[in-house]
Amino acid sequence: xxxxxxxxxxxxxxxxxxxxxxxxxxxxxxxxxxxxxxxxxxxxxxxxxxxxxxxxxxxxxxxxxxxxxxxxxxxxxxxxxxxxxxxxxxxxxxxxxxxxxxxxxxxxxxxxxxxxxxxxxxxxxxxxxxxxxxxxxxxxxxxxxxxxxxxxxxxxxxxxxxxxxxxxxxxxxxxxxxxxxxxxxxxxxxxxxxxxxxxxxxxxxxxxxxxxxxxxxxxxxxxxxxxxxxxxxxxxxxxxxxxxxxxxxxxxxxxxxxxxxxxxxxxxxxxxxxxxxxxxxxxxxxxxxxxxxxxxxxxxxxxxxxxxxxxxxxxxxxxxxxxxxxxxxxxxxxxxxxxxxxxxxxxxxxxxxxxxxxxxxxxxxxxxxxxxxxxxxxxxxxxxxxxxxxxxxxxxxxxxxxxxxxxxxxxxxxxxxxxxxxxxxxxxxxxxxxxxxxxxxxxxxxxxxxxxxxxxxxxxxxxxxxxxxxxxxxxxxxxxxxxxxxxxxxxxxxxxxxxxxxxxx
Amino acid sequence: xxxxxxxxxxxxxxxxxxxxxxxxxxxxxxxxxxxxxxxxxxxxxxxxxxxxxxxxxxxxxxxxxxxxxxxxxxxxxxxxxxxxxxxxxxxxxxxxxxxxxxxxxxxxxxxxxxxxxxxxxxxxxxxxxxxxxxxxxxxxxxxxxxxxxxxxxxxxxxxxxxxxxxxxxxxxxxxxxxxxxxxxxxxxxxxxxxxxxxxxxxxxxxxxxxxxxxxxxxxxxxxxxxxxxxxxxxxxxxxxxxxxxxxxxxxxxxxxxxxxxxxxxxxxxxxxxxxxxxxxxxxxxxxxxxxxxxxxxxxxxxxxxxxxxxxxxxxxxxxxxxxxxx
Numbered sequence: 001x002x003x004x005x006x007x008x009x010x011x012x013x014x015x016x017x018x019x020x021x022x023x024x025x026x027x028x029x030x031x032x033x034x035x036x037x038x039x040x041x042x043x044x045x046x047x048x049x050x051x052x053x054x055x056x057x058x059x060x061x062x063x064x065x066x067x068x069x070x071x072x073x074x075x076x077x078x079x080x081x082x083x084x085x086x087x088x089x090x091x092x093x094x095x096x097x098x099x100x101x102x103x104x105x106x107x108x109x110x111x112x113x114x115x116x117x118x119x120x121x122x123x124x125x126x127x128x129x130x131x132x133x134x135x136x137x138x139x140x141x142x143x144x145x146x147x148x149x150x151x152x153x154x155x156x157x158x159x160x161x162x163x164x165x166x167x168x169x170x171x172x173x174x175x176x177x178x179x180x181x182x183x184x185x186x187x188x189x190x191x192x193x194x195x196x197x198x199x200x201x202x203x204x205x206x207x208x209x210x211x212x213x214x215x216x217x218x219x220x221x222x223x224x225x226x227x228x229x230x231x232x233x234x235x236x237x238x239x240x241x242x243x244x245x246x247x248x249x250x251x252x253x254x255x256x257x258x259x260x261x262x263x264x265x266x267x268x269x270x271x272x273x274x275x276x277x278x279x280x281x282x283x284x285x286x287x288x289x290x291x292x293x294x295x296x297x298x299x300x301x302x303x304x305x306x307x308x309x310x311x312x313x314x315x316x317x318x319x320x321x322x323x324x325x326x327x328x329x330x331x332x333x334x335x336x337x338x339x340x341x342x343x344x345x346x347x348x349x350x351x352x353x354x355x356x357x358x359x360x361x362x363x364x365x366x367x368x369x370x371x372x373x374x375x376x377x378x379x380x381x382x383x384x385x386x387x388x389x390x391x392x393x394x395x396x397x398x399x400x401x402x403x404x405x406x407x408x409x410x411x412x413x414x415x416x417x418x419x420x421x422x423x424x425x426x427x428x429x430x431x432x433x434x435x436x437x438x439x440x441x442x443x444x445x446x447x448x449x450x451x452x453x454x455x456x457x458x459x460x461x462x463x464x465x466x467x468x469x470x471x472x473x474x475x476x477x478x479x480x481x482x483x484x485x486x487x488x489x490x491x492x493x494x495x496x497x498x499x500x501x502x503x504x505x
Numbered sequence: 506x507x508x509x510x511x512x513x514x515x516x517x518x519x520x521x522x523x524x525x526x527x528x529x530x531x532x533x534x535x536x537x538x539x540x541x542x543x544x545x546x547x548x549x550x551x552x553x554x555x556x557x558x559x560x561x562x563x564x565x566x567x568x569x570x571x572x573x574x575x576x577x578x579x580x581x582x583x584x585x586x587x588x589x590x591x592x593x594x595x596x597x598x599x600x601x602x603x604x605x606x607x608x609x610x611x612x613x614x615x616x617x618x619x620x621x622x623x624x625x626x627x628x629x630x631x632x633x634x635x636x637x638x639x640x641x642x643x644x645x646x647x648x649x650x651x652x653x654x655x656x657x658x659x660x661x662x663x664x665x666x667x668x669x670x671x672x673x674x675x676x677x678x679x680x681x682x683x684x685x686x687x688x689x690x691x692x693x694x695x696x697x698x699x700x701x702x703x704x705x706x707x708x709x710x711x712x713x714x715x716x717x718x719x720x721x722x723x724x725x726x727x728x729x730x731x732x733x734x735x736x737x738x739x740x741x742x743x744x745x746x747x748x749x750x751x752x753x754x755x756x757x758x759x760x761x762x763x764x765x766x767x768x769x770x771x772x773x774x775x776x777x778x779x780x781x782x783x784x785x786x787x788x789x790x791x792x793x794x795x796x797x798x799x800x801x802x803x804x805x806x807x808x809x810x811x812x813x814x815x816x817x818x819x820x821x822x823x824x825x826x827x828x829x830x831x
Contacts, residue, residue: 038826092701096708104654104693105709123694198697201659202705206695207826210661214697218661224570224591299708310539361571369577371561454534454563463534469700471540472723472782474707 010335011344017384018347021359022233028362029227035235039215043235046211049125049200050193053132054186060133061140061185062178064285067278068141069148079286080145081493084138085293088441088488090462091199092469093481097292098131098203100299107291123205131203132196136189138289143188143392146431147181148174150396166274180251181396184342187247188388191240191350212236216352226358233355240350244343296481303479311464311480315487318444318461321375322491325382325443326436332383333390333435334428337398345387356381357453374455382443389442390435394428401427433499437492444488461487526556528760531569533583537562542780549772556760566592573597579755580764582622584748585664587818589619590811592750599753601765607787608769611744611806619748621786622768623777625717626742626803627668628735629655635712639736643673647687654693655713656702660822663698665745667822669715671814672743674821675807681821685828692829718742718802723782726796734801741805747783
């Protein structure tokens with residue numbers, strides 16, 4: 001009963017944080033215009049790139065996650081942590097790293113030139129998809145990897161003792177898991193890509209790659225046309241929530257049911273071709289994801305120690321914001337780790353951050369000075385936008401624990417407190433650590449709604465990076481980016497490790 | 506006891522603060538940052554005003570329009586000529602009351618509300634180690650070999666990008682779309698804002714980028730690097746002004762007036778070049794830092810006032826979009 005009340009409060013908080021700002025913006029907007037031809041064109045491109053990006057990310061994540069689930073090798077844990085890095089970088093930094101590899105003067109074209117092959121241009125729809133896969137493949141891989149790890153080991157042993165062939169194991173155990181997990185992974189990435197703007201424009205090479213978010217930005221920052229921005233934001237929100245509903249329906253199959261709750265060694269599949277294939281996938285994914293990051297580090301590492309004091313201070317502010325966001329997000333996500341919660345949490349990234357910012361500003365303004373609330377609002381927004389990832393990560397295990405242990409709890413008459421602290425949380429530890437790490441790292445890197453809620457005295461690290469770039473200090477900006485990358489990964493590693501301290505995974 | 510002394514100290518400090526009048530100035534983020542002109546300007550003005558100047562960073566006009574008459578801003582610095590029409594129509598600003606005769610701009614400035622505090626010319630900046638003969642006009646850029654690539658900013662999300670399409674429109678009029686079609690193959694990519702484009706340029710992704718004629722001054726003065734130069738176009742360059750204005754509803758009118766006068770003072774003007782990397786608006790060339798005096802400058806300034814730019818803007822952006830979407 002208590003759990004239900006907490007879930008309802010958490011759900012209302014999310015709904016309020018989305019609907020409140022939307023209502024404030026609509027009240028201010030007046031009559032909304034109908035979309036023009038340029039808007040339809042932007043909508044078409046937005047949908048095309050989002051579907052291709054999410055599809056490619058998930059398609060590539062399945063074999064990568066499978067390889068990582070099947071193989072044990074030294075440094076595997078560290079590799080899994082590092083592979084998450086692209087997702088948590090500020091976009092501008094990640095784009096510079098990506099172009100250092102795939103750009104006109106990047107490593108790839110350098111190598112092609114050495115072989116006498118004409119240079120390859122990254123700019124175009126393929127570049128947009130490549131960049132989005134770079135950002136989201138790690139997320140998809142980790143989500144699907146969680147799915148593999150959640151298959152009860154008893155099932156795998158049973159399959160082995162029955163002498164099932166790999167194809168039969170796949171059909172009996174792995175395919176049903178993928179059918180439940182991949183639609184949700186797809187839709188989370190699809191929604192992230194819906195609001196892509198700077199990345200889509202830069203990698204797309206020009207106005208052919210205009211997304212809805214660019215039109216919203218133009219309406220709000222340039223034309224001050226709130227009605228048009230609100231109309232476009234509602235279109236974006238409707239698409240995202242529709243996609244969320246379809247994904248929930250597709251992934252509705254039940255889980256594996258009760259296991260014995262023991263960590264057993266996973267299956268060993270030693271056939272040479274499969275070992276080689278898995279190795280190939282792991283090496284390819286590692287090269288693809290880590291080379292651009294290595295370039296970011298290479299370009300900036302020299303400047304880290306010369307960074308001015310203001311950058312270090314900003315790093316502290318960002319750490320504070322990240323920890324606050326993480327705590328809030330974990331409470332929120334644990335309460336919302338169910339079907340409805342997953343759908344609702346999606347709204348946090350489905351609403352244009354610009355519109356969310358304006359709406360919050362309109363709501364807060366009559367009661368308090370937005371400048372004073374900058375860091376609080378930033379922490380809150382960071383928690384909100386991390387929520388869909390956190391809920392996605394927590395839900396499978398959370399539901400499994402409920403199914404597996406609820407009869408025991410009822411039989412023993414456990415109080416809600418004992419249930420949560422003795423049964424629920426200890427078993428949720430691994431996904432909770434991962435989700436907390438992801439939230440902390442995302443909050444370090446996110447600029448949030450800083451445009452309207454900028455604290456004059458407490459800049460965050462991403463903001464300082466933009467400021468250094470705006471003042472021509474590209475070298476120091478590169479150094480600050482390495483600091484941000486280091487801190488984000490450090491936080492991610494701490495939480496993620498903490499979550500699997502006693503597990504082999 | 507210690508706690509009591511501390512509390513008493515805190516109390517005295519806060520009453521002292523309460524007695525110091527506060528001048529609230531909204532400014533763009535780059536302006537107030539530790540690497541912009543803000544800190545030096547704050548220190549210099551506070552030394553003479555007996556007040557506390559507080560910069561509030563962020564979006565200027567969107568924020569002001571949302572706040573309307575309830576804004577706490579006394580002065581707004583960092584507006585540009587693309588938004589003055591909307592800003593003027595809002596009725597939120599009061600006349601600056603300064604003598605515009607003191608300005609040293611390449612054009613006549615008679616606006617009695619918006620006062621320029623710095624300026625520059627929009628231009629392409631190139632890397633001399635990668636480009637021997639830079640183009641001298643948009644037509645020359647269109648005719649250049651295919652491997653001459655340039656990175657520009659989107660006129661829909663960036664003020665320098667908007668200045669670029671207005672520049673082309675002002676020079677070529679009805680031929681603008683044809684010019685853009687010719688230039689299009691040379692555009693490597695389009696970015697959301699200036700920082701992304703300039704970052705890509707310094708990383709070597711393209712030999713040329715859309716920026717300002719004063720950008721090379723940073724590389725020369727701060728880095729001792731003279732390989733970044735502005736490509737000077739014979740047809741003239743679009744002049745870009747940044748403006749300061751007094752908020753009509755200010756509760757500190759005297760302080761706001763004092764600040765407007767301070768903007769035209771030598772103290773303020775001498776801070777601008779090497780913190781904002783642009784020309785000061787009211788300082789004779791002989792008083793500029795040497796590096797700014799030595800910069801190559803165009804022979805002709807092109808400028809569309811707010812009514813002209815408002816009339817041409819949508820058309821200019823649409824022509825650009827069509828030509829680059831081919």
